[in-house]
Structure formats: C-alpha cells, structure tokens
Amino acid sequence: MNARPPLTQATLWRYSALGLPQALPTVAVYVLLPTWYAEEVGLSLVQIGVILLLTRLFDVITDPLVGIFMDRHPRVRLTSLTLTGGLICAPALLLLVNPFVHQPAASLLFSLVLLYAGWTLIQIPYLAWLPRLHPDSRERNRATAYREALALCGLVLSAALPVLLGLAGLGLQQSLNALVILAIAAGFVALQALRGLAQPRVPTQALPKVPLKASHKARADSLCARQPSLFRDNRLALRLLLSWFINGLANGFPAILFPLFVTAYLDANNQARALYILLYFAAAILSLPLWQYLTLKVSRARLWCLAMLAAILAFGCAPLLSADTALWFIPICLITGTALGADLTLPHVMQAEVSDWDRYRFGAERNASLFACWNMATKLALGLSAGCAFVLLGAGGFDAAASGAQPLWLLALLYALVPCTCKAIAIALLWNFPLSQRRHQAIQRRLARRQEGVEAA
DSSP: OOOOOOOOHHHHHHHHTTHHHHHTTHIIIIIIHHHHIIIIIOOOHHHHHHHHHHHHHHHHHHHHHHHHHHHHOTTSOHHHHHHHHHHHHHHHHHHHHSOOTTOHHHHHHHHHHHHHHHHHHHHHHHHHHHHHHOSSHHHHHHHHHHHHHHHHHHHHHHHHHHHHHHHTTOOHHHHHHHHHHHHHHHHHHHHHHHHTSOOOOOOOOOOOOOOTTOOHHHHHHHHHHHOOOTTTSOHHHHHHHHHHHHHHHHHHHHHHHHHHIIIIISOOOHHHHHHHHHHHHHHHHHHHHHHHHHTTTSOHHHHHHHHHHHHHHHHTTGGGOOGGGGGGHHHHHHHHHHHHHHHHHHHHHHHHHHHHHHHHHHOOOOHHHHHHHHHHHHHHHHHHHHHHHHHHHHHTTOOTTOOSOOOHHHHHIIIIIHHHHHHHHHHHHHTTOOOOHHHHHHHHHHHHHHHHHHHHO
C-alpha cells in the first residue's frame, strides 16, 4: 500500500483557519469578562463563580451528546454542525459583552449557556476531524501546529486589541464589542474555508453480521453488545483523560485569576496587565516550532511532562513577588507561555494516536466520542477552576471592587500553588505513557491492512 502524500499548504491553512476566530474571544470570555463583571457591572465574586460553574456543568453535558450523535450518524456533514454552532455563538457573544442593565446576572447566565452550546457544535466536529485528516502522526502534528499557531495569533489579538483601542480612547466594553464583531467576521471566512475541504472519510468497520432483513432495533442491539466501555477497557484513554483534566485545572486557576493577581498582588495597572498577557501568548506562539522539532527527539508524553515541570518552577516563584519586584513577573510569563505552547500542541496529537489505538483494539469507530470526552474534560476543568477560584476568594473576604486590605495570601495560593500541585499530579500520571510513536506507526500499518481486507471483501 502506498503511503499518503503529505498535507498540502492549502489543506493545512483551510483546516487550521478556524483556530483564529475560535481563539479571538477567549481572553475576553475566560480572563477579562469575569473580572469586568465584578469590577464594573457590580456582581459579587460568589455570584460570578456560581454562574461560571453552573454554565460549565451544562457545557460538559452537551459534549458527549454531540460526540455520540456524530458517531451514530457518520453521514452528517461536520461543516453543517460547525456552521450551526457559529450561528448560535454570534448573538451569545453580543449579549455577553452587552448585558441588560437591570439583569446582568441573567444576561451572563443566558449568554454563556448559548455560547457554550454553540461552541460545542463547533469544537467537537473540528477536533474529531484531525484523525481523519491524515493517518501519519507527523502530518497530524503539522496540522495541529498550524491550527494552534493561528489560535495563538487569535489569543494575542484578543489581548492586544482592547489595549490598542484603549489607547485610542475607547472603553473596555467598546473594545470588547469590536473584538466580538471581528471574531464573527473571521469565523464566517474560516467556516467557508473549512467547507472547501473534502469531508473526512469514516473508516469502514468489520461489523458483526446481522441478517439483512433484521429490524433496525436488532441491528442496533447487535452493535451495542459489541461496544466496550469507552474508558473502562481503554486504560490509555482514561490515563490521558485524567492527565488532561488535571492539567486543565492547573491552567484554569491562573487564567481566571490573572487580572486580579496583577492588579491586586503586584499593584500594576491595566497597561501592565495587557503587556503581561501579550508576552505570555507571544512566548506560546514562538515556542511552537521548538516543540514540533523536539518531538523528533523526545516522546510527546515525556516532552509534555518536561513542559509542565518548567511551568511548576515558574509558578512557584510567583508568590515571592511584590509590587517592587513586579518586573520579575515577565520571565514567569515567558516560561509559562512557552509551556502553554506544549499544552496546545502535544496532547491533541496524543489524543489522535489513542483514538487510532482504540479503533485497532476494539474494532469500533468512537473517534468523536473520545474527542467529546476530552473536550468535556477541558470544559469541566475550566468550569471547576473558575467557579472554585471566585467562590473561594469571595468566601475568604476578597472584594474586587474594594480598595482596602485584601487576603492576598489566598490569592497567591489559588493563583500559583494550586496549579503547581495539579501539574505535579499530571506528570506522575503521564511520565511512563506507553504509546510511543513507533508503536503508533505499527498500529497504523495494521489498521491499513485491516481496511484493505474489509474493502476487498
């Protein structure tokens, strides 16, 4: 069997284009808006934390539902699902940055529910596209690097645009509105580019033989009887899922608390806050070629662990800073930003490899369900970290709108020490991950031979 040719530049750009508009609202939604609702709109930290947690729990439920739907209806075009998600996200973003004056809490709740529902319809099909884009891990790594590079460009724009518009005299809300309009326009262009790609082919499975005249229920029962538990029997997927989730918790706490840490703990202004964000994401972008090169020398699992270890060393120094030593926060941002580049590129390729192993081991197409669970773990981690961080801060007496004494020790604990602990646990789970690149290549060859046999029959 001839190996498939490498992905063309046109294919890479068409696939990865959606990463930019997906990332454009990210800094606003996850970093700036929760603090803005506390400082400017007047909601308490506990209110915001509870709303973030409840909406994320709803978001978690939708992920496996979409994944199961895709696996059971493989003929549904992935681009149709992403377009539907985009049509839901657009009005949700506009409401999020323009809450009703007399009902800000209801506006935050309703807009986040809509936004997360639409986001799921975009994200699950998009992530599930990767294993079908190309069978080779290096080509998948290239596609992931392109996608995450554009995503990080979107993150930098998301951080820089409010600053630039602020210098031009616009307020934060006006800047966020401009960012939302840009995201909607870029999303329309990216979805059109994605539609130009060929629909990913779902591999033919060697399914159990059921009489041709059997009812649909009999066929479904026969197939379901052969389906193993998604994570009970696939220990590799479970191990990667736990590592991914715990590392997501580690990333969620500092992300949601970043504005408060900079302004309250380091006593810096909004301009300095924006500069730190830009340096953080710039380091992530510049590190992508480095991580892609290092995958040729070191296994992805071990490389990801080393990146998390570097982040632990950097975060551990953050509580030692003060307003007088705030400049030392710059190298912390650069190191943790570089580690973010590894978080954004390496795990997704590992997930695609585990998906191939699952298909080889169990003879079932559960690609969308697996990616839905991984995406669900991401959202649950972000929801728990955001909700717990704000609720714990509020319960500890921290008031974002107050100017008096604050429990800064609690802010430092949640911002730095909790992420260090979580990343250490993730490293312990992942350090000896057994699915190497050589083993994955052998699985790919066996899958190709199996596919040839099914098609010949």
